[in-house]
Amino acid sequence: MRKRQNCSLLGFAQHDHKRCVSAGLKVADVYCQKHKLRLTTVRRRTLSILLESHTALGAYDVLARLREEGLGSEPPVAYRALGFLLENGFIHRIERLNAYVACSHPGALHNPAFLICSDCRAVAESTVATTTGTLNRQARESGFQIEHTTIEAEGQCPSCQQANQ
Amino acid sequence: MRKRQNCSLLGFAQHDHKRCVSAGLKVADVYCQKHKLRLTTVRRRTLSILLESHTALGAYDVLARLREEGLGSEPPVAYRALGFLLENGFIHRIERLNAYVACSHPGALHNPAFLICSDCRAVAESTVATTTGTLNRQARESGFQIEHTTIEAEGQCPSCQQANQ
DNA sequence: CTTGTAGTGATATAACATAACATTTTTACG
DNA sequence: CGTAAAAATGTTATGTTATATCACTACAAG
Numbered sequence: 001m002r003k004r005q006n007c008s009l010l011g012f013a014q015h016d017h018k019r020c021v022s023a024g025l026k027v028a029d030v031y032c033q034k035h036k037l038r039l040t041t042v043r044r045r046t047l048s049i050l051l052e053s054h055t056a057l058g059a060y061d062v063l064a065r066l067r068e069e070g071l072g073s074e075p076p077v078a079y080r081a082l083g084f085l086l087e088n089g090f091i092h093r094i095e096r097l098n099a100y101v102a103c104s105h106p107g108a109l110h111n112p113a114f115l116i117c118s119d120c121r122a123v124a125e126s127t128v129a130t131t132t133g134t135l136n137r138q139a140r141e142s143g144f145q146i147e148h149t150t151i152e153a154e155g156q157c158p159s160c161q162q163a164n165q
Numbered sequence: 166m167r168k169r170q171n172c173s174l175l176g177f178a179q180h181d182h183k184r185c186v187s188a189g190l191k192v193a194d195v196y197c198q199k200h201k202l203r204l205t206t207v208r209r210r211t212l213s214i215l216l217e218s219h220t221a222l223g224a225y226d227v228l229a230r231l232r233e234e235g236l237g238s239e240p241p242v243a244y245r246a247l248g249f250l251l252e253n254g255f256i257h258r259i260e261r262l263n264a265y266v267a268c269s270h271p272g273a274l275h276n277p278a279f280l281i282c283s284d285c286r287a288v289a290e291s292t293v294a295t296t297t298g299t300l301n302r303q304a305r306e307s308g309f310q311i312e313h314t315t316i317e318a319e320g321q322c323p324s325c326q327q328a329n330q
Numbered sequence: 331c332t333t334g335t336a337g338t339g340a341t342a343t344a345a346c347a348t349a350a351c352a353t354t355t356t357t358a359c360g
Numbered sequence: 361c362g363t364a365a366a367a368a369t370g371t372t373a374t375g376t377t378a379t380a381t382c383a384c385t386a387c388a389a390g
Binding site: 332333335337338342343346347348350357358360 | 364368369370371373374377379380382383386387390
């Protein structure tokens with residue numbers, strides 16, 4: 001089996017996770033330099049906290065870690081950093097969990113779909129999120145202008161299925 | 166133009182809304198009787214509050230109305246009623262808004278998709294919510310067991326588009 | 331009529347999020 | 361450089377959404 005598994009193909013498979021973290025940070029560094037954005041200490045650390053976890057983390061989980069490191073202790077600190085990272089596509093928000101995950105396909109702007117484990121909060125991201133023809137047709141017919149689509153499938157990941165048997 | 170517009174075809178079109186309310190309540194009455202469920206005063210009124218509004222209402226909005234009518238004044242009252250109605254498919258939860266809407270196609274169990282106006286919170290429901298082949302394939306391949314899928318498209322409804330020009 | 335279950339009342343608190351304003355850091359530019 | 365404008369952060373307070381827990385009531389089934 002190959003060792004250098006590619007994060008962008010990652011589902012719930014085992015993989016070399018340190019690579020995800022370093023690759024994700026690098027992409028962000030480059031992107032920010034290119035676009036004259038400031039990936040400050042708090043923002044960069046917030047991203048790395050999410051990258052280190054393949055599960056969705058709540059804003060207050062992130063905040064707790066930032067606090068431990070003296071990088072700000074009040075909610076707005078975490079929410080601002082999360083906001084910046086969201087805006088620039090480095091992380092995504094999981095609506096069903098009110099939580100946040102690092103993007104698995106950083107760099108490209110995309111409208112992702114997610115598989116979310118209701119037990120362990122692990123999240124797999126699919127870049128290809130197109131809605132059904134039916135919904136788009138209904139929107140067109142009724143004159144509704146779609147701006148953003150949320151697609152989140154909740155269920156059990158392979159390990160939790162095993163654990164629950 | 167026909168007067169007796171069918172609620173199940175409703176998008177953002179004008180329609181005879183009183184019919185939605187009475188029809189929705191009737192379906193719930195019959196369903197509960199058939200399944201030996203108790204559509205109590207609080208539950209029935211909660212449903213009618215949502216039926217009366219074509220926009221999504223927060224739990225605390227619902228609670229405020231219940232309170233006015235002396236039907237319970239504390240959060241758990243509203244959340245329990247909403248929970249019952251959700252379980253039995255009479256209403257749906259809009260994740261992006263942390264809010265609730267009456268089902269537009271009551272009776273049939275279904276996995277709906279929504280068009281949500283970010284301005285006025287109006288919601289149109291589509292019964293047909295199938296995810297993309299890609300997401301399902303990824304789930305199958307990785308051994309993820311999908312239990313529920315959320316599909317919510319956010320944007321502007323026709324009236325808000327006009328209003329914002 | 332009594333007993334178990336479902337439903338409700340009530341209090342408290344958890345979890346998630348933002349408004350508002352003061353202060354510091356960075357950048358741009360004369 | 362120096363300084364003004366802009367961006368980011370610090371801090372306090374509060375708003376919003378949701379649930380745990382325990383006491384009490386209604387009601388249907390035996």
